[in-house]
Amino acid sequence: MLTFYKTIDNRTVQIDEAQSGCWINAVHPTEQEIAYLTDTIGVLPEFVKASLDEEESSHIDSDEGQTLVIVDYPSAEEDDNANENTLLYTTLPLGVIIMKGYVITISLYENLNIEDMANGRVRGIRTDQKTRFLLLLLLRISQRFLIYLRQIDRISSRTERTLHQSMKNKELIQMLGIEKSLVYFSTSLKTDEVTLNKIMRGKFIKLYEEDQELLEDVLIEIHQAIEMCNIYSNILSGTMDAFASVISNNLNIVMKILTVITIVMAIPNIIFSFYGMNVKGLPVPVWWFPTLVAVIACVIATIIFKHKDMFH
Template identity: 80%
Template sequence: MLEFYKTYGSITKKIDEPESGSWINVVAPNEEEKNFLIEKIGVLPEFIKSSLDAEESSHIDYDEDYNQRLVIIDYPSAEEENAQGYDKNMLQYTTLPLGIIIMKGYVVTISLYENLNIDDMRQGRVKGINTNLKTRFLLLLLLRISQRYLIYLRQIDRISSRTEQTLHKSMQNKELIQMLGLEKSLVYFSTSLKTDEITLNKIMRGKIIKLYDEDQDLLEDVLIEIHQAIEMCNIYSNILSGTMDAFASVISNNLNIVMKVLTVITIVMAIPNIIFSFYGMNVTGLPIAHWWFPTLVAVIACIIATIIFIKKDMFH
């Protein structure tokens, strides 16, 4: 998908053809669209390749000969997945790369998938967008991504809290699988946030991307949001890890209680079998060899054993 946008006054509109000072949004481009970017717009092929590499980590690249700057930033993504059949509505969080190319006349964003951050930019949910001001456009996009991290981190916290409530009585693996998925999401977030922070620190130096005085406050806001997201991610990760360990022990303890109760019931039920076995042997001389006597003894023995186990709290 290839789209073109340009700011007129305070409104960003979609246009049919790229113009000087416009924003080119590219999502999962085919070969024809890639060739258009390379031949018509002049984007470097290696920049396109890096932006479409799902394993690419956050960094800054530049080419002085063509006067182009590439910023790869990791953004958070959430999608519903069927986690091995355990929960059809479970949210799986991950991070994906987004390439932002600053070049003469254009700012180009390239991504493998559609994402909410770009949607917010093109639908006017972000204030202050001006496609002519490339550095400000970059910083506003980075600010939106950092805010999205905070939103998803709060969602993870709410999901983990709901899962904890069900874990109190659970003896199954479903909730632990959910918690494991959230813990894995936090690992992705933590890794990406740290690389994003390094990229932002490079931008802050102003050597690769030119910074203007009016952009300093905006860049500081982005750094504050990223630092807050890193702290929240570390806190939630520690809490989630401790919770999983604690509830794994709780589940194991619940199973032990069930096994204890079943063992006690087995012992009580074994008493009549032992008594009837004596009277079922083909021998003579057994006392009171009538059917009612072993039955009475078995019932009394079961009652006595049950009372003893109840006093020792073995049925809980």
């Protein structure tokens, strides 16, 4: 799907066709739309292909007067395999192509960052100021990382409280999913940081004086997101290790109690086995005597195990 936007009277509005100084947004474009971008607009085919590669990592490239910036943005979607509504966090690539007359964004999926830009939720957008447009988009992406990291922290805290009450596989699997999401975020944030540092050097994209402060704000947000991601990862890793120890300890307690019960229950069986043999000379060969001995032996064994705190 192709949509076209242009800033008119300080407002970004949707237009019907591409014009000089406009923003072209391509979301999962068809073959005909890709042909339009390459043949009519003049976008390099390899730039389009790289932007639509789901495994493409963040980087910056320039060729024939066009600059491609691929950044990873965070994505949250519902887990269809979960019994309850839980979110899966991952990262996806977004390609931004800066060329003469146009700024073009290409992605495989719709994302909230582009929607915010298109719906006027980001202040200061001008489609004819391509460098500033790119920096505002990067700032929005970095802020989205921070929002999702706070959500992950809340989910982690809620799951941890649930685990304190009941050790279930569902909560443990959810914690593992959160840990995996943090790994995705950490990797993508570090590659985005490298790309931003290349932009800051001004070799690929011309930076204007008024854009320097905005770029510094983006770097600050990225650094903050990286620090938060590292902190949450360390906390979650320690929590998972602690719960693994708790689960192992609980298993040992259960096995200890079952062993004690087995020993106590085995005492009557031993006594009755003696009196069940077809031999002579057993003391008091009447039914109540072995029963009484078995009961007394069980009580004594129970008292000894209770004194040694074997039932906890």
